[in-house]
Structure formats: structure tokens, C-alpha cells
Amino acid sequence: MLQLFLIAFRNLGTHRRRTLLLGGAIASVTALLVILMGLSTGMKESMLRSATTLSTGHVNVAGFYKVTAGQAAPVVTGYPAILEQIRKDVPELDFAVQRGRGWLKVVSETSSIQVGVGGIDIQSEPGLRQVLQIRAGALDGLAEPGTVLLFEKQAKKLNVQVGESVTLAAQTLRGASNTVDARVVAIAADMGMLSDFGIFVPSETLRSLYQFKSDTAGALLLYLKDIQHVPVVQARLRQTLTDAGHTVMDHDPRAFFMKFETVNREAWTGQRLDITNWEDEISFITWTLTALNSLTGVLIFVLMVIIGVGIMNTLWIAIRERTREIGTLRAIGMQRTRVLLMFVFEALLLGLLGTLAGASAGLVLCLAVNAMAVHVPEVVAVFIMSDTLNLAVHPSSIVGAMAFITACTTAISLIPSFLAARLKPVTAMHHIG
Amino acid sequence: MNPTASQSSIVSITNVTKDYTLGKVVVPALRGVDLEVHAGEFISIAGPSGSGKTTLLNLIGCVDTATGGVVRVAGQDTKQLTERQLTNLRLNTIGFIFQSFNLVQVLSVFQNVEFPLLLQRKLDKAQRRERVMQLLEQVGLANHAKHRPNELSGGQRQRVAVARALVTRPQLVLADEPTANLDSVTGQNIIDLMKELNQKEGTTFIFSTHDAKVMSHANAVVRLADGKFLDRISAAEASRAMAAGDH
Structure with a gap:
């Protein structure tokens, strides 16, 4: 040979x-x-x-709440209890954060934009510090209520600088219009498509805007020690959360904001949980x-x-x-x-x-x-x-x-x-x- | 070695025919040839071009199959053997010396001679080395073991081919005009070498040639004409016949 x-x-x-x-x-x-x-x-x-920092965890426990059959909000009510159960059921978990989710209008003196919003507790978001490149201001400014982080392109379009104020306008779950003023505390470098349509505000500010209770979150973002465990954790959570009496939606591999049309068409009311992974959210x-x-x-x-x-x-x-x-x-x-x-x-x-x-x-x-x-x-x-x-x-x-x-x-x-x-x-x- | 020394038949050919098809024309190359070669013989096959010498050697060497008749080599009917068995028969029983040496150009002299032993997989490295060097000594090329074929003269290449043919200690060596591409002195040396190995080792040699001088070393000369067996005569008779212009 x-x-x-x-x-x-x-x-x-x-x-x-x-x-x-x-x-x-x-x-x-x-x-x-x-x-x-x-x-x-x-x-x-x-x-x-980028995605697992800006808009999704490795696995997400999110959901929709419907007061009436035709109007859904992307929220999880009573999230502390759910989070506690997740911590018990998922030993693969590295850390978990809660985020508020919404869609609002940012209005400055000269312009306005429609964007998605993430409500965050900056102290419990270690990933954001590593990924966001702050061009002006400081990320820790978001610890104060009534503040906002914008990305460069948004700031440019709104023609605002750090220290200046913008108005955030949105509809509450019951259909009433509400606004809050927020001071720009940080401007971050653009991060592609995800940063084009997203801003960050403190969770408290988001709750105040939407008039949510303090135990309401947009989504629970779960970060695992090993991303390979995503399918296993996702499957297990479906089972354990169902067993705990929650109604869990069928798996739909799309981002949450693409599901509104489907969810709004359905006749149910109340809370339903939606368990997705990072690939679904940036599909x-x-x-x-x-x-x-x-x-x-x-x-x-x-x-x-x-x-x-x-x-x-x-x-x-x-x-x-x-x-x-x-x-x-x-x-x-x-x-x-x-x-x-x-x-x-x-x-x-x-x-x-x-x-x-x-x-x-x-x-x-x-x-x-x-x-x-x-x-x-x-x-x-x-x-x-x-x-x-x-x-x-x-x-x-x-x-x-x-x-x-x-x-x-x-x-x-x-x-x-x-x-x-x-x-x-x-x-x-x-x-x- | 004298043919009578051993009466066992190494090659037995009975009523063998071989036809080649060229387009729609069937050309008969051999027309009912019979031949018996005993172990230890040193036989020459003679005849003019187109008489069927090479075809006969190909059939004996199991590189081609007869159209009709029976070819037995080392007691085995070649028609009954599978392709794999024929290859094994060639590997273990037959050695080939070609007119144009047919050495593997990218291998050294040593590697060319060693190659059949590697195919056999019977000897370990040390045994192979000993066998190859012993043969290279015999053919006078021990000092050229590391050379490539293109660094050798025609005579040296043919000696390498002789060593390769003999390295597996075959019962039968077939040589198709082994001296045709060599000058007369070198050709004579090759024939002397083959004769010496025939006498020392008892290996059977069958070679084809046009050359009367080369033919003169044979124990017997088998003459072919137009694909037919003409006669089997002594080398002296063959030389006389050639001198008389009778091919």
C-alpha cells in the first residue's frame, strides 16, 4: 500500500x-x-x-395577555413565580433577566420614529455592557427612571443629544393613549437591523407608560451555560409550565411581533405563555x-x-x-x-x-x-x-x-x-x- | 538445464486458437497450436512477424485468453480461472521480461524489483531486501539500487527487468523479444544471464526472438508460421534453417 x-x-x-x-x-x-x-x-x-443581548435570550418564556378577544399585549403576568419555577426546573440556566416589550413612538422637537422598546433593569444585564458600544453618555444612566438609550441612527434622525429629552407615546392594554418623557442618557453604536428598530428604557418607565403592574414583564430571557442545551430546555419548560397550570402556546418559530395577527384572530382571553429560542426571535x-x-x-x-x-x-x-x-x-x-x-x-x-x-x-x-x-x-x-x-x-x-x-x-x-x-x-x- | 531433467509439464497447450476481431473482420492469430513445455526448459519461439509468437506468449502468460483449445499453466486450465485467480497465477508462477523493459519510471531499481514481492505479501521487509539485493548482485546492478530507470542504459534496464521477473522465484519466465531493443553485445549478455539463471535455478524460460544468435542458446526452438505450429527443432537446426532462408 x-x-x-x-x-x-x-x-x-x-x-x-x-x-x-x-x-x-x-x-x-x-x-x-x-x-x-x-x-x-x-x-x-x-x-x-447581538440578538441574545439586544432582543432575546437563548430560550425565552414570553407570552400574550388578552383583555378582550381581539387585543393582545406581549406580556407575562405574575412573572416572579414563573421565574422561580424556571430556576428550579432548569439546572442548565446561567442567568435569567426579565425584559419589558412594546412598540411606541419616540417624539423629539423636530422628528419622530416608530420603534420597538425593551424595558431593562440595567444592573441585571451584564451582557449589554459587553455588546453595546456607547458613543455618548453612560449605560448606567438607565438605572434612573425616565431615561432612554438610543442608537446612533435614531439619535441622528430625532436630532437629539445625550441630556436632551424625548417623548415616548404608546397605547395601553386597554386602548388609552399614554406618554412619558424620557431623557437620553446614552447613545450606542448601531448594531445592524436589530438596533434599527429598538431602544432601551428602564423597566419601571415601560411599566409606567403601559400602566402595567410590577409583576408584569414582556419576556423572561434565559441564558444557558451551554447553548447546545436549548432544545432540551425548551422542551422541558413546555412540559413543566403546562404541568404547573399555565397555558402554553404551540411552538411557532417566529419573532413575537410577527405573531400578533395570529394571536389577535384567536378567540381566547387571559394569559398564554410562548416558549421560543433565539433562532425563532431572529428568524x-x-x-x-x-x-x-x-x-x-x-x-x-x-x-x-x-x-x-x-x-x-x-x-x-x-x-x-x-x-x-x-x-x-x-x-x-x-x-x-x-x-x-x-x-x-x-x-x-x-x-x-x-x-x-x-x-x-x-x-x-x-x-x-x-x-x-x-x-x-x-x-x-x-x-x-x-x-x-x-x-x-x-x-x-x-x-x-x-x-x-x-x-x-x-x-x-x-x-x-x-x-x-x-x-x-x-x-x-x-x-x- | 536439460529438458529431460524434469518431465513435469509446466505449459501444456492443446489445439489453441486465437482470433482477433478488427471491425467486421476476424483475423486468426493462432490456428490450432499444440505445445508442451517441461519444467527447466530454455525454449525459444521463432517465426516471422505476424506468425503468432507474441499471441502465444500472451496466452501462456495468462494476460490474454484463447478463443478455442486448452491452455494449461502449472497444471491449471486458464479458461477455468477467474480474473483474480489468473492474476494470482501470474504473480506467483510467471515472470515477465518485456521487449521495452516496462519498468515503473517513478520507482528506483530496488523498488521496481521489490514490487512483485510487495504484491505477494509473503516476505517481511528484511527478507525482501535480502532477496532483492541478492538478485541485483546476480544481474550486476547492486550498486545501482537507488537509481531510477531513466538513469540506466538499455542493457541495465533489461537486467532490472530480469531481476524483477525472477524475484518471486517463478516456475516460468516469459520473455517477448528481450534483446530486440538492445545492441548485440548487451543482448548477448542478457541471454547469457537468462541461461545462467535457467541452469542455476532451474527456472523455465520461454522467449520469442528473430535473432539467430539468441536462438542458438535455446534447448529447443518452436517454430510458428501463419499462426500454426511448424515444428520443434534444436537450436542448431533452427540456425541452419535460418541460414537457408527458411523461416
Whole structure:
């Protein structure tokens, strides 16, 4: 077997130009795959980091409360008791926070915007400090009631600075209009689509605006020690909360604000809980990931077809050139399977060397891009939730890309290799050319 | 070695025919050939181009199959064997020496000779090394073990091919015009080497040739013409017949 590897290796070395051309093509596709995977993973990580800080936990226990059949509010009533039960039922829990949720109008002296609002207790939100980049003011300002955090684009549109006041206007659960004044205490850097439509105010301010009781929250955001446990925790909570007498809605993998139409159409009144995960809450933007992954798939497929034709062609040439050698080896006692292996090894080695070079180049390029903190256009930043390009390259994705491309090149080589192995020794030995 | 030394038949060919189809035309290459070769013989197959020498060697070497008749090698009817069994028969019983040497260019002299032993998987590394070096000594190429075939002369390459053919200690060695691509002196050396190994090891050699000088070393010469067995004569008779222009 070692000898077959040696023959394969030396044959690659003998036809250096051909090897370099084909190996270069394989390396290029591998590098491209590593970079695209890095981009996709980077986007996913950025989304996860941003989303799980700004608008969702790993798992969320939220819900809707309906005073009448036609009007739902995104609230969980009596949340302290539910939170206590969650703490008991979920040992995987790292920490949990309650957030208020709402939709309101922010009015300044010169302009107004419609945005979603998160009611937070800033002291119990360690994640926000790590993710939000404060451009002006201080995050701790939100500890005071009647304050608000805006994002840069919103502040610009409203034409307000830190210290200035805006008016928050919303409808209460019973349909009455209400307003509160809030002082801008912090302006944070934009974070893509999620920051375009969201502001933060203290929970107390939100309750005051909507005239909610103190035991009412918008959602309980649960952060787990290991995100892999999300499906298990989600399933368990459905069971335990149902057992505890709560009505839990069927799982609907959409963000809460996309469910109003459905919930409002339903005839029930009172409280129903909705258990979702982070992917459900940002499903309205994860299509960008799906689109990128699909694009990557199509691109890699097309390139692999080109590479495949190249490999097939090269092996055909190699087999044609070495037909007499095949005949000789068959004559001196080499079995067909070994002839097949000899050519497969050649493709395997070419694949391994090509992908190794490509993966290394891809990795270096990704690290360089990350080190340079390349700024992306605003329209891209909206989707990747970051104003800089982040290419997350993990060892597993590099090994995966290498294994995938090597497996493809090896599989493609099976056809010509099989035909080489099928050659009759006498035909092969007397081949001219 | 004298053919009478052992009367066991290593090759037995009975009424063998071989047809090739070229488009719609069927060309008969062998037309009912009978041949018996005993262990230890040093036999030459002679005949003009197109007489069927190479076809006959291919059938004996199990690299091709007969259209009709029976080919027995080492007691086995080759028609009854599967592809795998035929390959094993070639590996363990037959050695090949080709007109154009047919060495693997990317392997060294040592590796080329060692290759059949690796396919056999019977000897360990040390035993293989000993066997290969012993043969390279015998063919006078021990100092060229690390060279690649393209670094050797034609005669040296053919000696490597001889060593490769003999490394598995086959009962039968087939050589298709082994001296055709060599000058007369080198060709003579190769034949001397084959003869020496035939006498020392008792290996049966069957080789085809046009060359009367080469033929003169054979115990017997089997003459073919137009795909038919003509006669089996001594080397001296064959030389006289060639001198008289009777092919």
C-alpha cells in the first residue's frame, strides 16, 4: 500500500505543471470555501451575540395577555413565580433577566420614529455592557427612571443629544393613549437591523407608560451555560409550565411581533405563555444566513464541477500516458483493486495537498481581514449586525472544508480509476501512445 | 538445464486458437497450436512477424485468453480461472521480461524489483531486501539500487527487468523479444544471464526472438508460421534453417 502511495506521490511530482495547475484550482476552491464558511459563521456568531443581548435570550418564556378577544399585549403576568419555577426546573440556566416589550413612538422637537422598546433593569444585564458600544453618555444612566438609550441612527434622525429629552407615546392594554418623557442618557453604536428598530428604557418607565403592574414583564430571557442545551430546555419548560397550570402556546418559530395577527384572530382571553429560542426571535433576519449558505453551496457546486472535469481529464491523460504501465503491473500480478487504488491515491494526495494549501491560504486571509477590522457598507452591516467584517474560522470548519473537497476529488477520480483497473493486461501492454 | 531433467509439464497447450476481431473482420492469430513445455526448459519461439509468437506468449502468460483449445499453466486450465485467480497465477508462477523493459519510471531499481514481492505479501521487509539485493548482485546492478530507470542504459534496464521477473522465484519466465531493443553485445549478455539463471535455478524460460544468435542458446526452438505450429527443432537446426532462408 505504501508503494502505491509512493507511486502516486512521485507521479504527481513527475508531472509538476499539471499537478500545480490542478492543485492550485483545488486550493483556490478550498480557500474560497473556508472564507465563505468563515463569513457565514462570523455572521451567525455576530447575530447570536447581538440578538441574545439586544432582543432575546437563548430560550425565552414570553407570552400574550388578552383583555378582550381581539387585543393582545406581549406580556407575562405574575412573572416572579414563573421565574422561580424556571430556576428550579432548569439546572442548565446561567442567568435569567426579565425584559419589558412594546412598540411606541419616540417624539423629539423636530422628528419622530416608530420603534420597538425593551424595558431593562440595567444592573441585571451584564451582557449589554459587553455588546453595546456607547458613543455618548453612560449605560448606567438607565438605572434612573425616565431615561432612554438610543442608537446612533435614531439619535441622528430625532436630532437629539445625550441630556436632551424625548417623548415616548404608546397605547395601553386597554386602548388609552399614554406618554412619558424620557431623557437620553446614552447613545450606542448601531448594531445592524436589530438596533434599527429598538431602544432601551428602564423597566419601571415601560411599566409606567403601559400602566402595567410590577409583576408584569414582556419576556423572561434565559441564558444557558451551554447553548447546545436549548432544545432540551425548551422542551422541558413546555412540559413543566403546562404541568404547573399555565397555558402554553404551540411552538411557532417566529419573532413575537410577527405573531400578533395570529394571536389577535384567536378567540381566547387571559394569559398564554410562548416558549421560543433565539433562532425563532431572529428568524426574520436569519434568511440572510440561509441565502449566504445557499449561495456558498451553489458557488462551491459549480466550482467543484469545474474541478471535477479537470481532475477527470487529468486522470484520463495520466491513464492514457500510463496505460502500458498499468498493463505491466497487471501482468506482473497487480489485482484490479490495486490499480484502482493507485489512481485514487493520486487524486487523494492531490486533494489533500491542494486543500491543505487552500485551507492555509484561506485561514491566513481570514485572520488578516479580522486583524484589519475591515468596515463594511451600512447595508451589509444591517444584515451581519456588525460594522466590521468578522470571519470566524474554526478548526472544525477548516477540517470539514478539507475533508469535503478531498472527498469530492477522490470520488470524482473513481470513474477513470475504475476504467483503468478494468483494462485487460494485454490491451494495456500493447497500447501505443 | 536439460529438458529431460524434469518431465513435469509446466505449459501444456492443446489445439489453441486465437482470433482477433478488427471491425467486421476476424483475423486468426493462432490456428490450432499444440505445445508442451517441461519444467527447466530454455525454449525459444521463432517465426516471422505476424506468425503468432507474441499471441502465444500472451496466452501462456495468462494476460490474454484463447478463443478455442486448452491452455494449461502449472497444471491449471486458464479458461477455468477467474480474473483474480489468473492474476494470482501470474504473480506467483510467471515472470515477465518485456521487449521495452516496462519498468515503473517513478520507482528506483530496488523498488521496481521489490514490487512483485510487495504484491505477494509473503516476505517481511528484511527478507525482501535480502532477496532483492541478492538478485541485483546476480544481474550486476547492486550498486545501482537507488537509481531510477531513466538513469540506466538499455542493457541495465533489461537486467532490472530480469531481476524483477525472477524475484518471486517463478516456475516460468516469459520473455517477448528481450534483446530486440538492445545492441548485440548487451543482448548477448542478457541471454547469457537468462541461461545462467535457467541452469542455476532451474527456472523455465520461454522467449520469442528473430535473432539467430539468441536462438542458438535455446534447448529447443518452436517454430510458428501463419499462426500454426511448424515444428520443434534444436537450436542448431533452427540456425541452419535460418541460414537457408527458411523461416
